[in-house]
Amino acid sequence: MRWVLKSRRVVTPEGEREARVIVDGEKIEAVAAGGSAPPEAAVVDAGSLVVMPGLVDPHVHADDPGRAEWEGFETATQAAAAGGATAIVDMPLNCVPATTSLAALKAKLRAAEGRLWADCGFWGGVVPGNAGELKGMVREGALGFKAFLIDSGIPEFPAAAEGDLREAMAILARLGAPLLVHAELKSGDTIPKEIGMVSPDYRDYLDSRPKSWENEAVRLMIRLCRETGCRVHIVHLSSASALPLIRQAKSEGLPLTAETCPHYLVLASEEIARGRTEFKCAPPIRERENGERLWEGLGDGTIDFVASDHSPCAPELKRRESGDFMSAWGGISSLQLRLPAFWTEARRRGFSAADAARLLSSAPAAFAGLSSKGALAPGRDADLVVWDPDAEFVVEARMIRHKHALTPYLGRRLRAAVRAEQGLLRVRVAVRRLEIIRTGTRPGGATHGAQVSPHQQLRSLAWGEHFFKHRVVLRAPRRGSAARA
Secondary structure (H helix, E strand, O other), X not given: OEEEEEEEEEEEOOEEEEEEEEEEOOEEEEEEOOOOOOOOOEEEEOOOOEEEEOEEEEEEOOOOOOOOOXXXXXXXXXXXXXXXXXXXXXXXXXXXOOOOOHHHHHHHHHHHOOOOOOEEEEOEEOOOOOHHHHHHHHHOOOOOEEEEOOOOOOOOOOOOOHHHHHHHHHHHHHHOOOEEEEOOOOOOOOOHHHOOOOOOOHHHHXXXXXXXXXXXXXXXXXXXXXXXXXXXXXXXXXXXXXXXXXXXXXXXXXXEEEEEOHHHHHOOHHHOOOOOHHHOOOOOOOOHHHHHHHHHHHHOOOOOEEOOOEOOOOHHHHOOOOOOOOOOOOOEOOHXXXXXXXXXHHHHHOOOHHHHHHHHHHHHHHHHOOOOOOOOXXXXXXXXXEEOOOOEEEOOHHHOOOOOOOOOOOOOEEEOOOOHHHOOOOOOEEEOOOHXXXXXXXXXXXXXXXXXXXXXXXXXXHHHHHHOOOOOEEOOOOOHHHHHO
């Protein structure tokens, strides 16, 4: 079945332009500047709304299996789809068992079966003593591996020492798989008051995890990257002081990449009130000036893309009653809000819709090896997001599709939202197969070959969210070098 989505603002690899995206089945057939649609095709006219590749979020904690009361595949991928993400990659911890063995990866694949509302890939984990598991996990489809250089907060995912990293990185270099690193490394300036302290003052928590921890960890990973040739990725970069180190490593041609998150770009330590533990994450949200420097790093390419680091928990673990930052779970729920949180501040700094497509879709897709995603181009998956860059909304609990609505964005006014009278999802709608117009007429009114109003069609797309379920598990391609590792 063929169908056409047209708009005056279609973001292609060549830039933003008026175009028609012609879809055949589940693949993009063509992106055409003009002309008539195929006679048998349904036509969706998005007017002046932005049409771009579905978002790809490579840093999501679905907490499944084992801690589905924190999130779970169903609610995580529903939130992803509601926020415009058509693919996510799930992290190897906060689930039980942690994804640090072939058996655990197979358990996670079984847990995800039939419960996905967005395509989903998986990272494995590097922990002390599991180097022998890595090759088998790549063969089973792991896209890469994550390690912590500091206590993860989860006993089943211990920190990797330098020797563990070196051993694993030699293997991963042969396998062609990246190592993702939580880059904090305790150093001599540890704040003594961290130990056993109770505090509702965010500054106490911020002081307990200084920038120097991130900077030292980045230095270590650059050295090991240079030594082993393994691809290294710095996740959730918070310290802008590490940007010169990353710049220098890239100038040497080292295979090093980095991401940051909307909360480090949008939120600031100065605005976090006493006891507001929903703002706690690790590494911490830092000062406004630090965030502005991260925006500069994003603009000049030092930082490669923006991921959510969606890390929810059961609400009681956030210690809202006591407001104790030191004992509260460190993680921010934001999977559904990644696009509007980013766009609200990005547009003020001169970023374009094409920049949003690159930083939220094409760059993370390329990093994760998802070659069928991240671009509106012939042969790619027909993963699309349609959104309004000008409309605003205030984040309310009733909107949130995460299992728990606790997020630091509650009450915040964001852009990239729907207008209420259009009855659409908050960031428009993410559609892959467009099954709402596959057969006959659906609520809102699309019939094959018929031209109907943009609002009618887009209402149908919003209604079509119910057809997202049973998306596919994304697996790493078999690499020729894997057999020799």
